[in-house]
Amino acid sequence: MPKIGLLIDTLIGGGAERITLNLYDAFTELGHEAHIFLVANKIEHNLPDIPADRLHWLSEDGKISRNKVLNKLLLAQRLRKLVHGIESGQSQPFAFFISSAEDMDRLTRIAGMANVLIRYRNSMWVYLQNKIKNREGIKRKWRNWQFLRKFRAIYGGRHIVTVSHALIEDIVDKVGVRPKSIRTIYNPFNFSLYRSKAQEPSDYPDEPYILYLARFENRKRHDLLVRAFHKANPDCKLVLMGGVYTKSDQDELAMIRQLIQELGLEGKVLLPGFRSNPYPWIKHARLFAMSSDSEGLPTVLIESLILGTPVVSTDCPTGPSEILTGEFSRFLSPIGDADTLADNLREALSNYPEINEGLIAKYHHLEVAHQYIAHATQLFRR
Numbered sequence: 001m002p003k004i005g006l007l008i009d010t011l012i013g014g015g016a017e018r019i020t021l022n023l024y025d026a027f028t029e030l031g032h033e034a035h036i037f038l039v040a041n042k043i044e045h046n047l048p049d050i051p052a053d054r055l056h057w058l059s060e061d062g063k064i065s066r067n068k069v070l071n072k073l074l075l076a077q078r079l080r081k082l083v084h085g086i087e088s089g090q091s092q093p094f095a096f097f098i099s100s101a102e103d104m105d106r107l108t109r110i111a112g113m114a115n116v117l118i119r120y121r122n123s124m125w126v127y128l129q130n131k132i133k134n135r136e137g138i139k140r141k142w143r144n145w146q147f148l149r150k151f152r153a154i155y156g157g158r159h160i161v162t163v164s165h166a167l168i169e170d171i172v173d174k175v176g177v178r179p180k181s182i183r184t185i186y187n188p189f190n191f192s193l194y195r196s197k198a199q200e201p202s203d204y205p206d207e208p209y210i211l212y213l214a215r216f217e218n219r220k221r222h223d224l225l226v227r228a229f230h231k232a233n234p235d236c237k238l239v240l241m242g243g244v245y246t247k248s249d250q251d252e253l254a255m256i257r258q259l260i261q262e263l264g265l266e267g268k269v270l271l272p273g274f275r276s277n278p279y280p281w282i283k284h285a286r287l288f289a290m291s292s293d294s295e296g297l298p299t300v301l302i303e304s305l306i307l308g309t310p311v312v313s314t315d316c317p318t319g320p321s322e323i324l325t326g327e328f329s330r331f332l333s334p335i336g337d338a339d340t341l342a343d344n345l346r347e348a349l350s351n352y353p354e355i356n357e358g359l360i361a362k363y364h365h366l367e368v369a370h371q372y373i374a375h376a377t378q379l380f381r382r
Contacts, residue, residue, distance in 0.1 A: 002095030002096070002376075002377075003033045003034075003035070003094045003095055004033070004034045004035070004094065004096060004097070004098070005034075005035050005037055005083065005094045005098070006020050006035065006036045006037065006097070006100070007037045007098065007099040007100065007104035008020045008036070008099075008100045008104060009038065009039045009040065009062070009101040009102075009103045009104060010038055010041075010042035010043070011038060011042065012043075012044045012045075013044040013045060013215075013242075013243045013274045013276065014215060015298070015299035015300065016100045016119075016121055018299055019100065019187045019188065020036065020100050021045060021047070022190055022365050023098060023188055023368075023372075024036055025190050025193065026188050026365035026366055026368065029365075029366065029369075030366065030370075032373075033054075033092075034054065035054050035056065035086065036050065036055050036056070037056050037057070037058070038055075038056065038057040038058065039058050039059065039101075039103050039104065040057060040059055040060065040062035041059070041060050041061075044243070044276060045276055056082055056086075058075050058079055058082070058107075059078070062103070064078075072106060072107065076107045076110035076111040079107050080112070080113070094115065095376060095377075095380065096115045096116070096372075096379075096380050097115060097117065098117050098119055098161075099116055099117070099118050100119045102154075105155070106154055109154060109158070114380075115379075116158070117161050117372070118155060118158055118160050120161065120162040120167050120171055121163055121296040121297075122295065123170050123294045123295075123317045123318055124151055124175045125170050125175055125317075126219070126293065126294035126317055128144065128148070128151075128175070130293075131147060132144050132147075152176060152177050152178075155171065155177045155179065156177055157178065157179065157180050158180055159179065159180055159181045159182075159379055160181070160183075161183060161184070161185050161372075161375070162182065162296075163185070163186060163187050163297035164184065164186070164296060165322060166319070166321075166322065167318050168182055168184065170317065170318060181379060183375065185368060185372060185375065186363050187297050187299060187368065188363065188365035188366075188367075188368035189302055189306055189360075189363045189364065190365045191360075191365075194303060195306070195307065197280075198282065198283035198307050199280070200277060200279075201280075202275075202280035202281060203272075204280050204284050204285075205237060205239065205270065207237060209236050209237040209239045209286065210229065210234065210239065210286060210287045210345065210349075211241065211281055211282060211285035211287070211288050211309075212238070212239070212240050212241070212242075212289050212291065213242060213281070213282065213288075213300045214240075214290070214300070215244075216242050216244050216249045216252045216253045216256070217246075217249055217252060218252055219292055219294050220242075220291070220292050220293075221292055221314070221336075222252070222256045223255065223256060224291040224314075224336060225238070225240075225289055225291035226240075226256065226259050226260060226263065226265065226269060227259075227263070227338040228289075228338045228339075228341035228342040229265070229342070230265060231339065232342040234345060234349055236349075237268055237269070237270055239272065239281065240256065240269060241271075241273070241274070241275060241278060241281060242273075242274060243273070256271075257271070279303070282300070282303060282304050282307050282309055283309060285304075285309050286310070287309070287311070287312065287345065287349055288300065288301070288304035288309050288310070288311045288312075289313070289341070289345060290311070290312070290314065291313075291314055291341065292313075292314055292316050293314070293316055293335055293336070294316050295317075295319045295320065296318060297318070297319040297322070298319050301313060301319075301320060301323050301324070302323060302363050305323070305355050305359060305360050306360055308355055310348050310349075310352040311324065311328075311331065311348075312331040312333070312341070312345060313331065313332055314332070314334070314335050314337075314341065315332035315333060315334060315335065316335050320332055325359070326359075327353050328353060330344075330347075331344050331348055332344075
C-alpha cells in the first residue's frame with residue numbers, strides 16, 4: 001500500500017482544510033498510511049482519529065526568519081528533512097503528495113519534491129483581476145506581469161489536478177501556465193460522516209433560517225447576499241457563519257455589520273462566528289445560499305446537497321455550474337446580481353427539486369481517493 005502525504009498551510013476553519021481531512025479519511029479507510037503536513041501549527045477543525053506520528057508541522061506560526069525569502073528557504077529545508085526522516089525510519093517512501101495551499105505549492109517546488117500533485121483550488125485569473133483592478137496604465141501592466149510570472153514560476157512544469165473542469169481553462173488559457181500534466185478530480189466527501197455529524201447536538205436556531213457558511217473575505221460577497229435577502233424579505237432569518245483570520249477579514253465583517261444596520265436588518269441577520277461542526281446548522285437550514293465572486297469547487301454547496309438542504313448560488317467561476325446541473329441550474333444567478341439572487345431565494349424556499357444521490361455520487365470520498373491513487377501511480381511509477 002502506498003504512503004501518501006497531504007500538504008496544507010494550516011487546519012484553520014476553511015474548505016481546503018476540510019477537504020484535506022476528507023482525503024486523510026478516504027486514504028486511511030482504504031488501508032493506506034496517510035500523513036498530514038502543516039506549515040504552521042494552527043488547528044481549528046475537529047480532527048479525525050489521527051495518530052501523533054501522522055500529523056506534522058514545520059513551525060508554530062509559519063515564521064522561522066523575518067526575511068521572507070530566507071523564511072521560505074528554511075521552511076522548504078524543514079519539509080525536505082521531515083519527509084526524509086519519516087522515510088528513513090520506515091521501509092517505504094512516500095508514493096506521492098497532494099498539496100492544497102499556495103505556501104505548500106511553493107515550498108515543494110523549492111524543496112525539489114517531484115512526486116507532488118497540486119490541487120488547483122481557485123481561479124487565479126479572478127484573483128489577479130482583483131489585485132490589479134484599481135491600477136491603471138503602466139502600473140497595471142507591471143502588476144499583471146509580476147503576478148503572471150509568479151504563477152507560472154510556481155506551477156509551470158508541475159502535475160496539476162484541478163477541482164473543476166473549468167479551472168483547466170483558467171490556469172492554461174488565461175494564466176498561461178504550462179503544466180507537466182493536468183486533469184480534473186473532484187473534491188472528496190464522506191457522505192456517512194457528514195450525515196452523522198449533522199445529528200450531533202448543536203446550538204443552531206430553533207426558527208427558520210437561510211445559511212451562508214464562508215470566511216469573511218471580500219470575494220465571498222456577504223454584502224450581496226445581505227442585499228438579496230433584504231429584497232426577497234423572506235419569513236426567516238439569515239445566518240452568516242464564518243471565521244475572521246486577517247485584518248482584511250475584520251474590515252469585511254465590520255462593513256457587513258454596518259450594512260445590516262443601514263438596511264434595518266438587526267435581529268434578522270445573525271453572525272454566530274466559526275463552528276468546528278457546522279453540519280447541524282447546514283442540515284436544519286431551510287436553504288443554503290452562496291454569493292461568491294469566485295470559487296474552485298465550493299465545498300459547502302456539495303455538503304449542503306449531501307445533507308438534503310436546498311442550494312442557490314451565484315454562477316461564479318468556477319464550480320457551481322458543475323454542481324447545480326439539469327433542473328437545479330435555474331438556481332444559479334449572475335455574479336453581483338442581487339435582484340436575481342433574491343428571486344432565486346424566494347423560488348427555492350417555495351419550490352425546490354428533490355435532491356437525489358445521482359446528483360452527488362461523483363463526490364464520494366472513496367471514489368475520489370481511487371482516482372488520485374490511479375493517477376499518481378501512472379505518473380510516478382518507480
